[in-house]
Amino acid sequence: MHFVVCLKQVPDTSEVRIDPNTNTLMREGVPSIINPYDAHGLEEAIRLKEKAGGKVTIVSMGPPQAKEALKKAMSFGADRAILLSDRAFGGSDSLATAYIISTALKKIHETEPIDLVFAGKEAIDGDTAQTGPGIAQRLGFPQLTYAIKIKELTDTSITVERKTESGRQIVQAQLPALITVEKELNDIRYASLPNMMNAAAYEPEVWTVDSLPFDLKQMGLKGSPTSVSRIFAPPGRSGGEIMDGTKDPAGIAASVVQKLLQQNVIMVHPLMKGGKH
Amino acid sequence: SQVKPVAGGDVWSGVWVIIEYNNGRVAPVSWELLGEGRKLANSLGCELCGVITGYQVDSVIPEAFAFGSEKVYVIDHEVLKDYRTEPYAEAISGLVRKYQPEIILMGATSMGRDVFPAVATKMQTGLTADCTVLGIDPETKLLQQTRPAFGGNIMATILCRSRRPQMATVRPRVMEMPEKVEGRQGELIREEFTSNESDFRTKVLEFIPADARSAFLDKAEIIVSVGLGLAAKRNLVLAEELAEVLGGTLAGSRGAVEAGWLSHDQQVGQSGVTVRPKVYIAIGISGAIQHLVGMETSDFIIAINNDPEAPILKVANYGIVGDLFQIVPALTAEFKKRLQHGVAN
Ligand SMILES: Cc1cc2nc3c(=O)[nH]c(=O)nc-3n(C[C@H](O)[C@H](O)[C@H](O)COP(=O)(O)OP(=O)(O)OC[C@H]3O[C@@H](n4cnc5c(N)ncnc54)[C@H](O)[C@@H]3O)c2cc1C
Ligand SMILES: Cc1cc2nc3c(=O)[nH]c(=O)nc-3n(C[C@H](O)[C@H](O)[C@H](O)COP(=O)(O)OP(=O)(O)OC[C@H]3O[C@@H](n4cnc5c(N)ncnc54)[C@H](O)[C@@H]3O)c2cc1C
Numbered sequence: 001m002h003f004v005v006c007l008k009q010v011p012d013t014s015e016v017r018i019d020p021n022t023n024t025l026m027r028e029g030v031p032s033i034i035n036p037y038d039a040h041g042l043e044e045a046i047r048l049k050e051k052a053g054g055k056v057t058i059v060s061m062g063p064p065q066a067k068e069a070l071k072k073a074m075s076f077g078a079d080r081a082i083l084l085s086d087r088a089f090g091g092s093d094s095l096a097t098a099y100i101i102s103t104a105l106k107k108i109h110e111t112e113p114i115d116l117v118f119a120g121k122e123a124i125d126g127d128t129a130q131t132g133p134g135i136a137q138r139l140g141f142p143q144l145t146y147a148i149k150i151k152e153l154t155d156t157s158i159t160v161e162r163k164t165e166s167g168r169q170i171v172q173a174q175l176p177a178l179i180t181v182e183k184e185l186n187d188i189r190y191a192s193l194p195n196m197m198n199a200a201a202y203e204p205e206v207w208t209v210d211s212l213p214f215d216l217k218q219m220g221l222k223g224s225p226t227s228v229s230r231i232f233a234p235p236g237r238s239g240g241e242i243m244d245g246t247k248d249p250a251g252i253a254a255s256v257v258q259k260l261l262q263q264n265v266i267m268v269h270p271l272m273k274g275g276k277h
Numbered sequence: 278s279q280v281k282p283v284a285g286g287d288v289w290s291g292v293w294v295i296i297e298y299n300n301g302r303v304a305p306v307s308w309e310l311l312g313e314g315r316k317l318a319n320s321l322g323c324e325l326c327g328v329i330t331g332y333q334v335d336s337v338i339p340e341a342f343a344f345g346s347e348k349v350y351v352i353d354h355e356v357l358k359d360y361r362t363e364p365y366a367e368a369i370s371g372l373v374r375k376y377q378p379e380i381i382l383m384g385a386t387s388m389g390r391d392v393f394p395a396v397a398t399k400m401q402t403g404l405t406a407d408c409t410v411l412g413i414d415p416e417t418k419l420l421q422q423t424r425p426a427f428g429g430n431i432m433a434t435i436l437c438r439s440r441r442p443q444m445a446t447v448r449p450r451v452m453e454m455p456e457k458v459e460g461r462q463g464e465l466i467r468e469e470f471t472s473n474e475s476d477f478r479t480k481v482l483e484f485i486p487a488d489a490r491s492a493f494l495d496k497a498e499i500i501v502s503v504g505l506g507l508a509a510k511r512n513l514v515l516a517e518e519l520a521e522v523l524g525g526t527l528a529g530s531r532g533a534v535e536a537g538w539l540s541h542d543q544q545v546g547q548s549g550v551t552v553r554p555k556v557y558i559a560i561g562i563s564g565a566i567q568h569l570v571g572m573e574t575s576d577f578i579i580a581i582n583n584d585p586e587a588p589i590l591k592v593a594n595y596g597i598v599g600d601l602f603q604i605v606p607a608l609t610a611e612f613k614k615r616l617q618h619g620v621a622n
Contacts, residue, residue: 013428014566025431094394095403125427128406133362133394142478143362145391159482164360164387165495165550166300167486171361174478183548184541225403230434234425237573237592245581245599253607256579256595257615265556265577266499266523266612 001054001153002112003045005078006101006119006135007038009062009069013124018233025231034069037120041181043188045118046077048153054115055079057108061089061100067204075191075199082108086208088216093224094126098134100219105139107212109176116158117178121146129180136178144171148184288377289441291326292318293350295369295383295392296341298331299360300484303340305454305496306384310447311344312455313411314382317420320413323379324348330368332358342463345455349463350376354470359481360388366395368470373400375468378442380420382411385446397444403437404444409451420445428547429570449495450553451574487542494543499525500554502545502572505532506561506582506601513538515602516560519609522616528552530562546571561601564589581605 011030019026034042045056058073060066061084070081084104092100108114117139119132129145136143149161151170159172160179191199209216217223245252260266292314297304311327318325327346329337334353341349352368369392373381381396383389385407397404409432410423420443422435437443494500501520507513513527520527529539531546545552547567557575562568564580564587572578573592580593581604590596597604 011427013430016427016430018431025427093403094406095397095401098394098398127426127428128394128404129390130394130397130404130406133391134398137366137395137398143391143395144479145362146387162387165304165487166302167484169359169481170483170485172480172482177478225401225437225440226405226435227438228433229421229436231431232434234429234432234570237578239591240578240594240596242585242590242596242598245597245604246583249599249603250607250611252597252599253604253611256597257608257611259595260556260579261615 001048001052001115003048003054003056004105004108004114004117005038005042005045005056005058005073006117006132007042007058007060007069007073008035008120008123009033009060009066010035010123010125016125018231020233023230023232032065032069034073035120035123037122037124037181037183038118039188040183040185041118041120042073042076042078043186044150044181045116047186048116048150049077052153055112057082057112059084059101059104059108061085061097063090064206067206070204071199071202074202074204075196076189077192077195081202081204083204083206085206088209088214088220091221091224092219093226094128094130094134095226096219096224098131098138099223100214101131102135102138103212103214104207105135109139113176115175116153117141117176119178119180121180121182132178132180139176139178142173142177143180144173144177145180146182147179148182150179150185289379291324291376291378291380292321293326293328293373293378293381293442294346295381295389296327296329296337297384297386297388298329298334298337299388300486303337304384304386304388304449306386306447306449306452308340308344308457309449309452309454310382310384311341311346313447313452314380315345315455317380317411317413321379321418326350326378328369328372329353330357330365338465340457342461343457343459345461347463348466350466350468352468352470356472356474356477357470359484361477361479361481362391362395363477363479364470364472365392366399367472370396370399371470372468373442380443380445382444383446385448389446393444393446400442400444402440402442402444403435404446405435405437406446408445408447411445411447419443425570429566448551450551494526494528494545494550495552497526497528497552498555499523499558500528500545500552500556500572500575501525501558501560502528502530502562503533503538503560504530504562505536506563507533507538508561510536510538512602515605515609519558519605519612522609522612523556525556525558530565530568532562559589559593560605562589563587564592
């Protein structure tokens with residue numbers, strides 16, 4: 001079976017901030033990581049390959065330094081890594097990104113037919129969760145999002161447990177298909193030493209805008225229907241009252257409860273009704 | 278798929294809300310969006326419409342009018358019984374092509390976030406994810422779509438200038454519920470759906486409803502939420518007792534979930550549930566940005582933390598600096614006393 005993993009290199013967003021003076025992103029010194037959800041997609045693809053045989057191809061779109069993420073990903077046991085990198089791709093929104101990646105996947109599909117594509121539930125930077133479904137739609141593959149478990153994979157179908165707010169859905173789709181994955185799908189292993197050594201020597205293929213019959217009108221800032229018109233720091237919630245509860249916990253508790261009841265923040269009825277649920 | 282030409286202006290008109298109806302219930306965000314859609318439609322001077330796609334949806338129609346739709350479009354077909362991307366994307370995009378709304382909105386739920394990217398791709402238009410603020414630019418009349426990105430560290434305002442419709446998913450429990458006017462009437466438009474089962478490549482085999490606890494979390498009015506400050510699973514009882522007295526629901530930070538004290542369904546935050554209760558009580562939670570984005574819009578926040586620098590205290594209405602092992606039992610005891618006597622003042 002041929003598994004393809006869409007993998008994005010992202011900044012570690014817990015360290016990204018807005019410069020309050022210029023209202024621009026402060027990205028300097030922020031480390032880059034493999035988008036965490038994509039790492040789980042990769043892990044699953046490699047497990048399936050180990051079970052069912054086949055091949056794992058990783059595809060990423062990004063600047064040249066995204067090669068590092070691909071090399072790291074190779075160390076988990078993937079077979080091939082392709083970086084789509086060109087200035088013309090820069091500034092693409094999710095519609096354009098899905099166009100670029102799906103064009104590459106179509107090319108791959110011609111020579112080595114794809115059975116299953118993995119994408120993350122979302123990327124932690126742009127976090128739109130729109131690229132995976134966009135790719136599926138353009139490839140004409142059924143999509144199964146928010147997968148938490150692969151229940152069955154046969155030559156012609158995949159059965160997935162997916163998470164929704166109201167419960168879990170067990171869905172079956174014909175192959176080839178695309179799934180987007182949650183972290184619950186699996187636990188990520190450590191890279192084995194031989195794989196790490198292979199990966200260190202591996203050079204990802206780089207495809208540019210000239211490598212494929214791309215339509216330039218569908219990519220980059222100009223080919224993207226959405227544009228960011230402004231970024232700013234989230235409006236902080238104005239702080240309230242800070243109370244010292246170290247000296248007289250019981251006294252503070254009594255005064256807090258008194259205020260909450262007085263202001264009707266908490267009302268008497270919940271207990272009277274014996275709880276809400 | 279062909280690229281949609283730049284919109285001419287007056288051809289695309291109206292604000293649409295896709296009403297999410299699944300497993301016999303409407304996602305409340307659908308009504309929240311009719312409330313927000315009303316404001317947008319007023320700014321644009323256009324009509325507000327609800328769209329219901331599903332199977333046996335008649336009971337939803339009067340509600341869609343009651344919450345403010347002037348028109349309601351309905352596609353009622355057996356293949357839409359369980360949610361699946363393919364038939365839903367086809368049904369919605371079919372309506373969009375035919376009636377050409379200027380703006381379409383849907384909840385940023387697992388369903389909205391699944392079907393809208395497919396619809397946007399079919400329509401070759403822009404889609405803004407997970408918005409928390411919407412508005413109309415007074416000059417250009419464009420939809421200003423504001424959303425958190427980078428894990429909530431930044432906010433971005435997104436525009437879709439030249440393609441239509443303008444599409445957005447909107448986070449649940451951010452917009453206010455509109456007033457429900459029972460008996461309000463409007464125009465009902467039923468559309469045929471010509472596809473059938475053999476056109477689709479996915480099958481829903483089973484649905485397992487979430488357990489009551491987590492199903493309630495995003496609707497809970499009082500949430501007692503715990504973090505790693507609790508130190509050990511056995512201390513969970515402190516929070517459970519407080520929740521019990523208040524009729525509240527137990528939840529927690531990712532720290533608490535990863536420690537194995539709570540289930541993933543109980544996690545509040547960016548990679549968990551977004552909540553907007555009347556009261557959120559954070560016990561031993563530091564208030565990492567990923568946690569804050571999931572609870573900041575709570576009406577009233579009470580935080581208990583022994584570190585005066587903890588970020589959670591900055592968003593709290595009442596921040597109690599102190600040892601949770603002393604404060605929480607004291608709060609529980611005091612609530613018990615006051616609430617049991619039924620004296621509020
Ligand atoms: C502040 C800000 C806000 C934005 N808001 C929007 C918006 O509302 N709408 C919009 O259309 N665009 C938006 N964008 C642009 C968007 O972030 C980019 O288009 C990005 O390339 C893809 O979207 P994402 O990061 O949201 O990925 P997601 O769609 O969240 O990613 C899901 C999965 O798709 C795959 N994937 C995504 N990107 C790549 C890649 N480059 N290479 C390989 N696999 C990939 C991965 O498997 C990933 O896990 C925004 C950008 C910024 C900076
Ligand atoms: C991509 C991504 C997504 C994430 N998604 C989420 C998410 O959805 N939800 C989420 O919550 N987190 C999320 N996180 C994790 C987040 O960054 C934090 O690591 C997490 O919220 C910390 O949990 P905590 O507050 O329980 O623990 P800590 O940060 O360890 O805080 C414990 C707090 O308890 C206080 N404390 C200790 N002892 C006492 C005592 N005796 N009395 C009173 N106070 C005490 C401490 O002062 C401290 O403030 C995410 C992270 C990433 C990178």
